[in-house]
Amino acid sequence: MNDHKVKHYLYQAIDRVTFEQILNRSTSKIIWESMKGKFGGNARVKKSLLQKLRRDFELLEMKDDEKVEEYFTRVLAVTNQMRSNGEVLEDTKVVEKILRTLSERFMYVVVSIEESKEIERISVDELQASLVVHEQKFKKTEKGEDQVLNVTHGRGTGTRGRGFNGRGRGR
Structure with a gap:
């Protein structure tokens, strides 16, 4: 029964x-x-899979056009697979990896975090939230620059309008 x-x-x-x-x-x-x-699975297969995941983790790097959330999704997918296959992976190691592999536009943020010596205390979630805020600021700055360029270009300095009439002075 x-x-x-x-x-x-x-x-x-x-x-x-x-x-x-x-x-x-x-x-x-x-x-x-x-x-x-x-x-x-057997131990040999798990060990082989873990080696592959470690290599994937080492090779992770943020692409220039990639958003913060997309990069964190890729990093966390690999780290979660590593942990589920028996790897002991501290959050500090993940935070350090992310900081090392961010694109150039985040370098001043990385330096700021490293200088404040918060790497040991900052969680992966806190780091992501901070980087998303900085990314949003980048977008606002880029939009502002585009608008300035459009306004400047719109005024123009062409030869049409009140210009030279061939006699040495305006119309």
Whole structure:
């Protein structure tokens, strides 16, 4: 009876494809061992995957046209996979990695954070929030510069209008 209850709970917890693969297993122990082998993987596979993830983490770098939130999404996806595969990864290491690999437009922010010696105390979420605020300020500044350029260009200094009429003076 207990075996049937356990099988029932296992069947409820898995998706349809997995359910169809283990349906012919006779006991809950056999089902559990089968699922453990399928989803747990062996140590060699996990070690290999972790090596790949470490390399991905090392190679991460913010692209010039990338937004802060997009970059953090990529970094956190890799770090979460590393942690779920057994890697002990402190937030400080992630913060340092992000600060090292931000695009050039954030260098003054990085220097400011490093000079304040907050790297050990700042969380990944706090860093992201701070960088998003700076990114929004960049956008406002860029919009302001574009508008100044448009206004300057709009006035123009062309030769049309009240200009030289060939006799040495205006019309």
